[in-house]
Amino acid sequence: MSYTVLSQVKKKEAIGPDIMPSTIMQNSNLQVDKKVGRWLITFQTGAMYQVKGTDRYVRKLEVMDGSEDALRDALRTLDYTNWVGWTTPTALRAHYYAAHSMPTVSKRQPRPHDYVVDEDKTVRWNREQNQLYNDSIQAEMTDMMRQKDEAIRKVQEEIACYMVFTSEGAMSLTQARALWEIIGNTTLDFDEKMNLLDEMSEFWFTYVK
Numbered sequence: 001m002s003y004t005v006l007s008q009v010k011k012k013e014a015i016g017p018d019i020m021p022s023t024i025m026q027n028s029n030l031q032v033d034k035k036v037g038r039w040l041i042t043f044q045t046g047a048m049y050q051v052k053g054t055d056r057y058v059r060k061l062e063v064m065d066g067s068e069d070a071l072r073d074a075l076r077t078l079d080y081t082n083w084v085g086w087t088t089p090t091a092l093r094a095h096y097y098a099a100h101s102m103p104t105v106s107k108r109q110p111r112p113h114d115y116v117v118d119e120d121k122t123v124r125w126n127r128e129q130n131q132l133y134n135d136s137i138q139a140e141m142t143d144m145m146r147q148k149d150e151a152i153r154k155v156q157e158e159i160a161c162y163m164v165f166t167s168e169g170a171m172s173l174t175q176a177r178a179l180w181e182i183i184g185n186t187t188l189d190f191d192e193k194m195n196l197l198d199e200m201s202e203f204w205f206t207y208v209k
Contacts (some may be wrong), residue, residue, distance in 0.1 A: 099151035
């Protein structure tokens, strides 16, 4: 199985569903081959587009009717606002470890309730200041945990997209997420997990597609 690295899909290059076939033929985003009585459309951007109303993504479209109307109708079946792309395993590895190593504990230490902030103030005032300080530490750590969770979820989505791509679209995004939910929670290290994912993607491509 060959792998292609997605660098960037530019929004301005997105293909619209009403674009004329003559324009499509000159668009760098896809290659249209006119076979005998049919169209074969291959996207060139490194992105796979979602089929409307489904959880599947495609990189190729085969239209058995060779008319221009059939070509336009086929392009209208895709949701061009929803696409997946993959990055390299090396980049995924870096993103994975960066997300999981994000700190969730503040460098500041909480104060005891009887800590004296200002000797000229009352005991009550000092305790209130200590409570405010300790609350700010807790709020800081809550935000740190939120940021870490968001980073981990982003990496999980990148990995799921990678699995969709390496299975050539045979695996849906929902299936990829479910597989990572299982594999990601094992005690394997990241490289072992990725090797297992590649085997699963190969299985999907060979036997499930």
